[in-house]
Amino acid sequence: MSFSGKVLVVDDEAHIRKFVSLVVKSLGQPTVVEAANGEEAVQAYAREQPDLVLLDVNMPRIDGLQALQQLRRQDPDCVVVMLTSLVNRQTVDECLRLGAAGYLRKDTPRQEIADELRRIIAETFEEPEAPQ
Amino acid sequence: MSAVIDKPRSAAALPRVMIVEDDRVNARILAGILKPEGYELLAVGSGEAALQSYAEFRPDLVLLDVMMPGINGYEACRRLKQAHGEQCAPIVFITAKNESDDVVEGLAAGGVDYLPKPFRPKEAVARIRVHLQNRLLSEQQRRLVEQLNQSNAAKNRLMGMVAHDLRNPLASIRGLADFLRDGSVGAITAEQRDLVDNIFSASQSMLDLINELLDAAVVEAGELRVEIQPAPLAELLDKAVALNNINAARKGTRIAADLAGCPPSVPMDPKKIRQVVDNLLSNAVKFSPPDSTVRLRVDAEPGRCTVAVRDQGPGVPEDERGKLFQDFGRTSVRPTAGEQSIGLGLAICRKIVEAHGGSIAAENQPGGGCIFKFSLPLP
Numbered sequence: 094m095s096f097s098g099k100v101l102v103v104d105d106e107a108h109i110r111k112f113v114s115l116v117v118k119s120l121g122q123p124t125v126v127e128a129a130n131g132e133e134a135v136q137a138y139a140r141e142q143p144d145l146v147l148l149d150v151n152m153p154r155i156d157g158l159q160a161l162q163q164l165r166r167q168d169p170d171c172v173v174v175m176l177t178s179l180v181n182r183q184t185v186d187e188c189l190r191l192g193a194a195g196y197l198r199k200d201t202p203r204q205e206i207a208d209e210l211r212r213i214i215a216e217t218f219e220e221p222e223a224p225q
Numbered sequence: 226m227s228a229v230i231d232k233p234r235s236a237a238a239l240p241r242v243m244i245v246e247d248d249r250v251n252a253r254i255l256a257g258i259l260k261p262e263g264y265e266l267l268a269v270g271s272g273e274a275a276l277q278s279y280a281e282f283r284p285d286l287v288l289l290d291v292m293m294p295g296i297n298g299y300e301a302c303r304r305l306k307q308a309h310g311e312q313c314a315p316i317v318f319i320t321a322k323n324e325s326d327d328v329v330e331g332l333a334a335g336g337v338d339y340l341p342k343p344f345r346p347k348e349a350v351a352r353i354r355v356h357l358q359n360r361l362l363s364e365q366q367r368r369l370v371e372q373l374n375q376s377n378a379a380k381n382r383l384m385g386m387v388a389h390d391l392r393n394p395l396a397s398i399r400g401l402a403d404f405l406r407d408g409s410v411g412a413i414t415a416e417q418r419d420l421v422d423n424i425f426s427a428s429q430s431m432l433d434l435i436n437e438l439l440d441a442a443v444v445e446a447g448e449l450r451v452e453i454q455p456a457p458l459a460e461l462l463d464k465a466v467a468l469n470n471i472n473a474a475r476k477g478t479r480i481a482a483d484l485a486g487c488p489p490s491v492p493m494d495p496k497k498i499r500q501v502v503d504n505l506l507s508n509a510v511k512f513s514p515p516d517s518t519v520r521l522r523v524d525a526e527p528g529r530c531t532v533a534v535r536d537q538g539p540g541v542p543e544d545e546r547g548k549l550f551q552d553f554g555r556t557s558v559r560p561t562a563g564e565q566s567i568g569l570g571l572a573i574c575r576k577i578v579e580a581h582g583g584s585i586a587a588e589n590q591p592g593g594g595c596i597f598k599f600s601l602p603l604p
Contacts, residue, residue, distance in 0.1 A: 202468065
């Protein structure tokens with residue numbers, strides 16, 4: 094699978110954005126845009142209309158959960174995958190309930206992040222149409 | 226600054242002794258014997274009155290007559306113990322001389338000692354001193370334990386915070402180094418590659434240490450939760466073997482898996498079991514000589530599925546086997562390529578496996594090497 098969509102990577106830490114962007118780019122020829130906080134994410138989403146958003150949970154001011162809600166309000170079809178470090182089951186469940194497509198642990202090796210992203214992308218974008 | 230230990234009340238104030246005795250003459254005699262000791266005294270005339278006054282007076286010792294109108298001394302003792310539990314003041318029965326049945330029943334009801342009537346002042350004072358001293362010491366001990374528990378919880382919280390803040394940057398350092406060294410962002414020279422490899426492995430081992438510490442903090446805080454559901458074990462093992470083989474290959478070690486005996490689905494928390502498998506595999510690789518083979522094998526029998534990881538390392542000395550699954554239980558055996566560990570990994574594995582209702586063990590092989598195996602219950 095080679096992925097060539099547009100991806101918005103949101104994290105308040107520049108090194109994480111860099112790393113996650115490289116992982117995304119390793120999936121094919123995607124366009125990657127970055128945002129450093131929740132507000133920027135909402136603006137960038139409106140401007141760039143990405144196919145996929147990778148959204149950090151833990152950010153100052155507007156955190157990932159709030160940003161997720163704003164994005165889903167702006168575009169109910171938007172595909173958001175949460176970025177977490179420690180897995181806090183409650184937060185993850187809350188994100189999934191609010192419409193996140195999945196979550197990635199940023200501290201796992203890049204192969205695992207790439208595999209999980211591929212799986213989420215395949216599920217979200219390449220699902221064959223169900224017969225009517 | 227040293228920790229301030231809040232002083233037990235009885236050390237700062239006078240020890241309080243409650244006398245429960247329906248015979249006023251006896252009560253007065255006892256009070257007279259104890260007065261010179263400087264105790265604060267309260268005399269009540271019945272078991273019911275003792276139960277009522279206890280909470281307000283908060284005695285450090287109760288002198289309790291056996292024969293009283295209303296509830297007798299044994300019953301009063303049982304009720305005091307029930308109401309105040311382990312923190313209840315020691316209870317010394319007042320018994321008539323030579324009534325050894327009273328003594329036995331009193332001790333059975335929870336009393337610590339008895340004072341025979343008529344009282345012999347020196348004996349009474351000596352016994353009461355001893356029990357007050359014990360009370361003081363156990364009170365201090367209880368406070369110390371409480372403080373230690375609080376400090377320990379604070380330490381765990383701090384450790385969690387520190388580890389959490391270190392982890393993201395470390396994960397990025399490792400990840401970015403990984404991109405540099407495989408040439409996917411441009412070619413590098415052999416010398417540059419060597420430097421980047423160093424950055425990668427140093428950040429990798431630091432990340433492992435921090436993860437171990439964090440896991441330990443979670444386990445210690447009693448927050449280890451497993452969510453057990455039927456999951457494909459073979460698939461999980463396949464992934465773990467593939468990933469650990471990448472690290473193993475750097476040492477020239479190989480992991481071979483025999484999954485033929487693996488049941489299609491095993492009730493487990495896949496993420497936690499993956500952690501156990503990763504730990505056993507990385508340990509096996511760590512302690513194996515270069516160019517050896519680590520073998521993973523799964524066997525199922527009715528009610529149980531066992532995953533065994535066999536290495537060709539030096540094995541674990543017989544007398545150190547008990548340490549393996551303990552916190553910080555590092556043995557004298559050292560990794561073969563300078564890898565690091567703080568010795569929490571296997572302790573965490575044991576707790577995870579036990580939370581599944583399974584068991585984990587290690588045994589040396591007659592031909593050399595060690596087998597680590599864990600079993601999970603099957604429905």
